[in-house]
Amino acid sequence: MSNITRRNFIKVISSSVAVAGLAGFHEIGLGSSSGRVVVVGGGYGGATAAKYLRLIDPNIHVTLIEKNAQYVSCPMSNEVISGVRDINSLKVSYSTLGTRYGINVVQAQVTEIDPVKKNVRTANGQDFQYDRLIVSPGIDFRWNAIDGYDRNAVEIMPHAWRAGPQTLLLRHQLEAMKDGGVVIIVAPPGPFKCPPGPYERASLIAYYLKQHKPRSKILILDYKDKFSKQALFEQGWAQHYPGMITWIAGSMDGHVNRVAPYNMKVFTDFEEYKGDVINVIPPQQAGEIARRTGLADKSGWCPVNQKTFESKLYKEVHVIGDASIAGKMPKSAYAANSQGKVCAAAVAALINGKVVEEPSYINTCYSLVTPKHGISVAAVYELNDKGRIVEIEEAGDPSPIEASPWQREMEARYAHSFLINIMSDTFG
Amino acid sequence: MMRTFMFVVVAILAGAASAAERSASMLSYACAGCHGTAGASAGDSLPILAGLPREYLSNIMLQYKNGERYSTIMGRIARGYSDAEIDAMAIFFEKQKWVSAVSQLDPKMIARGKELHEQKCVRCHLGNGQYTEYLLPRIGGQWSDYLTIYLKNVNTSEFKQPQPQLMKESLSLLTDEELAALAQFYAAQQ
Numbered sequence A: 001m002s003n004i005t006r007r008n009f010i011k012v013i014s015s016s017v018a019v020a021g022l023a024g025f026h027e028i029g030l031g032s033s034s035g036r037v038v039v040v041g042g043g044y045g046g047a048t049a050a051k052y053l054r055l056i057d058p059n060i061h062v063t064l065i066e067k068n069a070q071y072v073s074c075p076m077s078n079e080v081i082s083g084v085r086d087i088n089s090l091k092v093s094y095s096t097l098g099t100r101y102g103i104n105v106v107q108a109q110v111t112e113i114d115p116v117k118k119n120v121r122t123a124n125g126q127d128f129q130y131d132r133l134i135v136s137p138g139i140d141f142r143w144n145a146i147d148g149y150d151r152n153a154v155e156i157m158p159h160a161w162r163a164g165p166q167t168l169l170l171r172h173q174l175e176a177m178k179d180g181g182v183v184i185i186v187a188p189p190g191p192f193k194c195p196p197g198p199y200e201r202a203s204l205i206a207y208y209l210k211q212h213k214p215r216s217k218i219l220i221l222d223y224k225d226k227f228s229k230q231a232l233f234e235q236g237w238a239q240h241y242p243g244m245i246t247w248i249a250g251s252m253d254g255h256v257n258r259v260a261p262y263n264m265k266v267f268t269d270f271e272e273y274k275g276d277v278i279n280v281i282p283p284q285q286a287g288e289i290a291r292r293t294g295l296a297d298k299s300g301w302c303p304v305n306q307k308t309f310e311s312k313l314y315k316e317v318h319v320i321g322d323a324s325i326a327g328k329m330p331k332s333a334y335a336a337n338s339q340g341k342v343c344a345a346a347v348a349a350l351i352n353g354k355v356v357e358e359p360s361y362i363n364t365c366y367s368l369v370t371p372k373h374g375i376s377v378a379a380v381y382e383l384n385d386k387g388r389i390v391e392i393e394e395a396g397d398p399s400p401i402e403a404s405p406w407q408r409e410m411e412a413r414y415a416h417s418f419l420i421n422i423m424s425d426t427f428g
Numbered sequence B: 001m002m003r004t005f006m007f008v009v010v011a012i013l014a015g016a017a018s019a020a021e022r023s024a025s026m027l028s029y030a031c032a033g034c035h036g037t038a039g040a041s042a043g044d045s046l047p048i049l050a051g052l053p054r055e056y057l058s059n060i061m062l063q064y065k066n067g068e069r070y071s072t073i074m075g076r077i078a079r080g081y082s083d084a085e086i087d088a089m090a091i092f093f094e095k096q097k098w099v100s101a102v103s104q105l106d107p108k109m110i111a112r113g114k115e116l117h118e119q120k121c122v123r124c125h126l127g128n129g130q131y132t133e134y135l136l137p138r139i140g141g142q143w144s145d146y147l148t149i150y151l152k153n154v155n156t157s158e159f160k161q162p163q164p165q166l167m168k169e170s171l172s173l174l175t176d177e178e179l180a181a182l183a184q185f186y187a188a189q190q
């Protein structure tokens, strides 16, 4: 037992990770120059970049400008729609980023970015000068892509693709629906935020309907001919919800081009469908402020140097998260969080006149088929010699198709813990 | 007695640096979305990595990578790194401060777990499971849900889990209820 004394037991009183507690957290020798970085958008990308900048180089002054007082996580918001989760568990305030990491958190809508004068202006007339700017505004919808789907239509046919009131609206519509009703989900073309999201949503709506309205059906009308984790979803649907979910591929006339909210109808090239609840997830593009600043190209997304996330269109402006074109990485919270760290390290190095490090990125998307049946994809990425983010071949893959119920249950448990950790790594 | 399992030495510290030279912090940041900032997991089924010994972390990651240890997802991730990168991350996480899990536990289960610990596990998991060195992980203050899943898997022969033989033997005689009690006892050692 004398071994015990060889190392002292660590008695941890506080459960918080204070900035000072992170030994050897970053190895670049840091400069004394105190640069000013402004971050626009406090989602999974922007909040992570702000926090890690302060962890990497506490001399850098960081201002985070976010229009909302609190963030509502999209990951796991499909559980709110199925009725197994309270939306309050998805809400997080920005106060820890201020108190623990010394970030200047400003609640305001950014209305103008001047990349020449290096100035950011907010709706209430505040100006912020920067040495480097990080923009992480997430997605915006392409409002003209589906005829009839406008800002009024979302109150009747919710998108629920931003967590908050829209999520609850879709939930309430499902609760009010009669048994035997038809739920239509319109799934968008790529690239869009959270590739497995529409199919996880279909699964978790089915989970609710199976228990409370078992004669109901779900129809997914898709722009695409295949989707993320398709074999795993279809296996899960056959196992838990036989006959309940029908998926119509784009090439099989699944492509919705018009909606009529007051008749509760959607139209493809050759058919019209009537639904009792209709969830339209529209085609997407980079957030409005990024496009208005001229950071997006013709595709609607923002081209960047994939090592530093510096815009290819404006110097000293970096774009991360859903709005950026990040090689093979999908638009997910895990990806935005990972990019936020790579970008923070690059920005810290550039401000200190140091060499930018070789980047490393991960993405994971957990999805739930039921609250106890989880499936996942995971990938590790590197920068190839053409400067593009690519998957490392040896790693990655989806969960195996042949897995026991216990393995699926473990993945569901890990998915729930992943939510807690990604929220705490980003905002806490 | 500590020595019994320390003989299970694996040549883990493959020295050579990789071509791409990605720094330890750069590599390790990407793990935090699942394991928490600096490895201080806040989610009850994902393990805390902070402060675990380099040799232990390296050994496990290499076993995931080489398919010698069952995992739901770590194998798919570990294959993305060279042996040197794995060692660099192990050094990074070893340096971070362990932050014990704070969970709601049942005092009766903790008491039952303590008895079992003293009968079967104390010879290795010293200091109520808080002791950690070399290939022995700290389990005192780890998340109970993670410990429960791990112990259940050790007992499930379909999964490859290269534990010390002695530990496997002492575990195989225990019921699910007893394993849950042990998990709660260790989780309480904050």
Ligand SMILES: Cc1cc2nc3c(=O)[nH]c(=O)nc-3n(C[C@H](O)[C@H](O)[C@H](O)COP(=O)(O)OP(=O)(O)OC[C@H]3O[C@@H](n4cnc5c(N)ncnc54)[C@H](O)[C@@H]3O)c2cc1C
Pocket: A040, A041, A042, A043, A044, A045, A046, A065, A066, A067, A068, A071, A073, A074, A075, A076, A077, A078, A108, A109, A110, A111, A136, A137, A138, A139, A160, A161, A162, A193, A194, A197, A287, A288, A289, A320, A321, A322, A323, A331, A332, A333, A334, A335, A336, A364, A365, A366, A367
């Ligand atoms: C239903 C659903 C489920 C999902 N599930 C998962 C999952 O399980 N795992 C996963 O990894 N990902 C998931 N995602 C995807 C994930 O939510 C996004 O990829 C992620 O949020 C992207 O982060 P971001 O920082 O790019 O954008 P966001 O998180 O959208 O953040 C953008 C922020 O910028 C702010 N902003 C925008 N413009 C301005 C302005 N002009 N001024 C001030 N502030 C502004 C917004 O208010 C917002 O807070 C899911 C998405 C959906 C819809």
